[in-house]
Amino acid sequence: MKHILIILLATISVLSCKAQVPLIEKYGNITNGIYYQDTNNDLGKLQGIWLFEDNNEIFKIELIRKEQYLVTYSNISYYHDVLYGEYQYVNANNNQVVNTLNNINAYTDVSEHLIYGNYIMEATHLPVCDDCLPDERRVKVSIKDPERAYFDYNMIIRHVPAQQFGAPEHIIVRIKMADMGLYPEGEPTDDRLPLRRELILYKQ
Template sequence: MKKLIILIILISTIACKAQTPVVSLDARGYKTSDGAYFKDLNYEFNKFEGTWLYTNGNTSLTVVLEKKEMVYNGTDYEDKLIGEYQYIENGIEIVNTLPNLTNTNVAKHKIKGRHIIPNNLYLACNDCGVNERRVMLVFYDSERSYLSASIILRYLEGSNPEQMTATIISDGGGMIPNENSPTELRVPYGEYLMVKQ
């Protein structure tokens, strides 16, 4: 009987440790145990999924975003937004990563991340609502991988058709390989008003 009780306690302990604690996307990593699942509990990523288009004459930016659930990052699990983009300037295609959407390796996407930011961080949002939250993702230009950039997405509630702003900013990091290297992405920094397609 004693052996049976010890066996039950041992199995219970192992089962408890095997469970993954589920926390909100914006939970602090240092306050959670390894193996936590940073989950999109409020479905904040869902509104960003889909194809978005900015146009200005012969210039356009297309961004396609998808939500990936329970992606393992080496320590924890997390829901992420991933995506790809196409930029056309004056009718000439400058960059097109859209064919990379079929890549199953989340780390290989040119847009990716999970950071939820309030209205007063990174890029202050003076016209955001008090509790409005935006998403900040990595924005990667494979021809200029030495540049560090982000894209901040703000879904415009109540817009019809659905709209969001996509603001591409430099993170200020990176090391220029040589004096002739470009210092900006192929997609210009700035804010784009995008319409869901």
């Protein structure tokens, strides 16, 4: 009887474990019940508070990795690790455009945050990273303007370890429009975020 109980418990344990594969293998072929894990720490090393500051202009973000986030749609359910966060942006005219840093713990569903995603990019993925190492990866996430929800922005994040280029640990980010969508009639059409240039943010 004791042996049967041990076998039964072992079987239940095996069945309850989610099959784990690296997060980078998620794209193109999602499998039901799989856990796409940040095994290479591509998301984990981006966690923390990061700051760009140049005269009056400030871009400050806080990023957190959420592990085993459940996604369900149609007949498919799977888990994956994701990056989420909030940010502050003060433009060069010293006008605060966005500041939602206080919302970092505001939502039970992390997809509601202004920064969210986990797309792993190789160095050769567009836009090509000319000075990346051959095996270096970047992370692409969505970033939202809370007053321009109809705009679709992406932010590409590159992590640079401390001392690699004689500088402290930092990230290089580039924000760009993801898609050219239709603007709701009567709504503003101007971009308020720092687009189409690289910003260097240092870990705080």
